[in-house]
Amino acid sequence: MAPEVDAADELSTTTCPLDCPDACKLVVTVKNDQVVKIDGADDEAHTGGYICGKVRKYADHVYSDLRLQTPLLRSGAKGSGQFSPVSWDEAYAKIVDRIRFDRDRYGAESILPLCYGGSNGKLTQDALDARFFFRLGASRLDRTVCAAPSGAAYQALYGKMLGVSCMDYDDSAMIVVWGNNPHASGVHQVPHIQNAQQQGSKVVVIDPRKTPLASRADLHLPIYPGTDLVVALAMIRWLHQHGFSDGDFIQQHTSGFDQLLDRADEWTVSRAASVARVPESSLEQLFRLYGESDPAVIRCGWGPERNRNGGSATAAILAIPAVANKFKRSGGFTMSNSGAWKLNQASVIQATPPPTRRINMNLIGETLLRANDPPVSTLFVYNCNPVATLPEQNKVIDGLQRESLFTIVFDQVMTDTAMYADIILPATTFLEHNDLRNGYGNTRMGQVMPVIGKIGQSKTNHEVFAELIDRLDLSEPGDLIDVTELSEALLGETMHAQLSQTGELAAAAGPRPVQMKDVFPATPSGKIELFPASLAESSKAGLYRYIADASSSNEYPLALISPALRETVNSSLGYLIDKPAVATMHPTDAGARGIVDGQTVRVFNASGEVFVGIEVGDSVAPGVICLPKGLWMRHTQNNRTSNALAPDTLSDIGAGACFNDTRVEVATTPLNLS
Numbered sequence: 001m002a003p004e005v006d007a008a009d010e011l012s013t014t015t016c017p018l019d020c021p022d023a024c025k026l027v028v029t030v031k032n033d034q035v036v037k038i039d040g041a042d043d044e045a046h047t048g049g050y051i052c053g054k055v056r057k058y059a060d061h062v063y064s065d066l067r068l069q070t071p072l073l074r075s076g077a078k079g080s081g082q083f084s085p086v087s088w089d090e091a092y093a094k095i096v097d098r099i100r101f102d103r104d105r106y107g108a109e110s111i112l113p114l115c116y117g118g119s120n121g122k123l124t125q126d127a128l129d130a131r132f133f134f135r136l137g138a139s140r141l142d143r144t145v146c147a148a149p150s151g152a153a154y155q156a157l158y159g160k161m162l163g164v165s166c167m168d169y170d171d172s173a174m175i176v177v178w179g180n181n182p183h184a185s186g187v188h189q190v191p192h193i194q195n196a197q198q199q200g201s202k203v204v205v206i207d208p209r210k211t212p213l214a215s216r217a218d219l220h221l222p223i224y225p226g227t228d229l230v231v232a233l234a235m236i237r238w239l240h241q242h243g244f245s246d247g248d249f250i251q252q253h254t255s256g257f258d259q260l261l262d263r264a265d266e267w268t269v270s271r272a273a274s275v276a277r278v279p280e281s282s283l284e285q286l287f288r289l290y291g292e293s294d295p296a297v298i299r300c301g302w303g304p305e306r307n308r309n310g311g312s313a314t315a316a317i318l319a320i321p322a323v324a325n326k327f328k329r330s331g332g333f334t335m336s337n338s339g340a341w342k343l344n345q346a347s348v349i350q351a352t353p354p355p356t357r358r359i360n361m362n363l364i365g366e367t368l369l370r371a372n373d374p375p376v377s378t379l380f381v382y383n384c385n386p387v388a389t390l391p392e393q394n395k396v397i398d399g400l401q402r403e404s405l406f407t408i409v410f411d412q413v414m415t416d417t418a419m420y421a422d423i424i425l426p427a428t429t430f431l432e433h434n435d436l437r438n439g440y441g442n443t444r445m446g447q448v449m450p451v452i453g454k455i456g457q458s459k460t461n462h463e464v465f466a467e468l469i470d471r472l473d474l475s476e477p478g479d480l481i482d483v484t485e486l487s488e489a490l491l492g493e494t495m496h497a498q499l500s501q502t503g504e505l506a507a508a509a510g511p512r513p514v515q516m517k518d519v520f521p522a523t524p525s526g527k528i529e530l531f532p533a534s535l536a537e538s539s540k541a542g543l544y545r546y547i548a549d550a551s552s553s554n555e556y557p558l559a560l561i562s563p564a565l566r567e568t569v570n571s572s573l574g575y576l577i578d579k580p581a582v583a584t585m586h587p588t589d590a591g592a593r594g595i596v597d598g599q600t601v602r603v604f605n606a607s608g609e610v611f612v613g614i615e616v617g618d619s620v621a622p623g624v625i626c627l628p629k630g631l632w633m634r635h636t637q638n639n640r641t642s643n644a645l646a647p648d649t650l651s652d653i654g655a656g657a658c659f660n661d662t663r664v665e666v667a668t669t670p671l672n673l674s
């Protein structure tokens with residue numbers, strides 16, 4: 001049990017670096033080197049001093065029974081979960097021996113880092129880890145499981161021009177929340193949206209699921225997964241045809257409008273409504289409301305990108321405010337503010353990316369199973385839990401069980417992936433190390449400071465990769481190791497000095513930039529590129545060309561979506577959920593299959609099956625079933641999650657994951673584990 005708070009306790013300030021838009025400033029109460037309480041800092045405008053429930057309870061993670069305290073060496077069969085403690089020296093020696101062996105036998109491309117955001121910032125991700133793998137000449141990972149299609153579209157159309165701050169939502173006449181559930185993944189937007197609605201703003205939610213915001217929205221459009229593109233194109237066409245496009249603005253500030261319009265031309269309201277499975281009248285209501293509202297803002301989430309049309313869909317959604325010129329008085333769009341900072345990450349890495357092969361992380365299962373030349377022989381997993389987060393979970397698990405593969409997992413707790421490791425290294429949490437983190441929903445950067453000592457023998461990314469660089473003779477004269485020196489190299493002298501004094505930095509554009517007034521497109525032309533050549537060349541079917549749903553069939557007629565849970569950040573902290581998973585399906589679909597509320601069902605397709613309890617309700621549209629992401633194997637009855645059903649097909653642009661293209665059938669077949 002957490003110790004009681006008293007007046008003599010120490011209060012420390014730090015920043016939350018979890019993969020969340022907000023990078024909240026935290027106040028942590030510590031007693032005898034133990035975390036007692038975690039709260040938001042009152043002096044931060046963006047958060048207003050409150051934080052999400054998952055980080056309030058983060059001490060449960062820090063002191064969890066699953067927390068890794070020493071290095072562990074596999075002592076049983078792969079996946080059996082049998083490990084023996086070893087010293088750090090033994091663990092390093094094993095890793096170094098294996099890497100040397102693989103490098104000599106197959107070449108360094110046989111070594112693959114597998115990592116994602118985890119709870120890491122600018123000094124612990126793409127820092128000494130990248131220096132190590134670059135100098136080693138390892139294969140490179142394309143980190144595409146999230147935001148690759150959206151990032152490509154956003155970069156191409158706007159050069160990542162900063163978005164509308166949620167603090168400005170209060171003054172919006174209309175807010176469109178498109179493929180985003182802020183209650184789960186961006187909680188600080190919620191009060192602003194609610195406040196705006198109370199003041200008369202119209203709120204429209206576009207989501208196959210009735211999210212908490214959708215339940216209270218003025219209009220909810222439960223479009224069929226993967227059809228965002230056609231809705232956006234129909235909206236562009238309708239706005240233009242009904243006199244809501246701004247010719248002067250388009251002429252002066254955009255390029256490619258005619259090509260965009262040409263692609264939108266086939267998407268009449270009637271056709272789009274038929275494909276998206278929503279009433280024509282609802283689409284027209286959305287289009288008219290948007291055309292007539294000023295200021296109007298579109299909050300574009302990550303839902304629209306997770307399908308075969310994902311890149312074109314995001315590009316089309318982002319094009320809408322440009323067509324109608326909604327950039328007046330804080331209107332426009334919000335997506336990510338990752339472009340707010342120009343940081344010198346190369347000076348932290350101090351190594352050049354090698355010309356080695358690139359491996360898409362969405363294809364990891366296939367990659368580990370395939371006879372590549374060279375094969376992936378050593379897999380170094382850190383800052384991520386691929387068994388819980390990547391598509392084709394059965395292939396990922398089968399790949400990790402390959403006897404010839406040596407897997408290192410460096411993590412804070414015994415994850416589902418760590419169970420398949422050959423060697424496990426215990427990592428610090430963000431409350432135990434230094435880092436730097438910028439929000440991508442706001443424009444704040446904050447220092448991450450250690451507020452307690454390291455738990456057990458855990459080490460930081462920084463320490464482990466510095467040691468491996470040294471042991472593999474990859475050090476070079478002039479290497480920066482000290483965290484303060486790295487921070488200065490990353491930020492430059494002035495910003496570093498400011499950060500050292502205040503613990504945080506504000507981006508030059510300020511906290512509430514107005515689009516096309518304070519911030520402008522950073523594209524090569526300086527204009528909003530509505531039909532960028534880079535996307536036109538790279539998109540599979542042609543930019544803004546809808547790819548029909550080929551995976552839906554009589555055999556697998558239901559679309560499975562796997563949205564985020566409010567209790568997790570990706571899969572981080574998922575193991576703290578102590579309830580079994582529940583899938584949700586519409587009464588029409590349940591009735592047609594003789595399924596009743598509360599029953600255990602088998603959700604299946606050619607990739608796998610999941611046995612899970614079912615909730616029957618209208619929070620999902622007919623034809624759609626929902627099983628959240630971020631769950632761990634323990635949450636279902638056969639130790640498989642929605643990822644076991646997700647295909648490893650790739651999106652049209654950015655080679656992103658297509659979780660929302662999962663098509664399944666559901667049956668009442670009883671569980672037979674024999």
Ligand code: SF4
Pocket residue numbers: 016017018020021022023024051052053054055187569
């Ligand atoms: S997870 Fe997000 S909302 Fe929660 S404390 Fe961290 S940054 Fe804030």
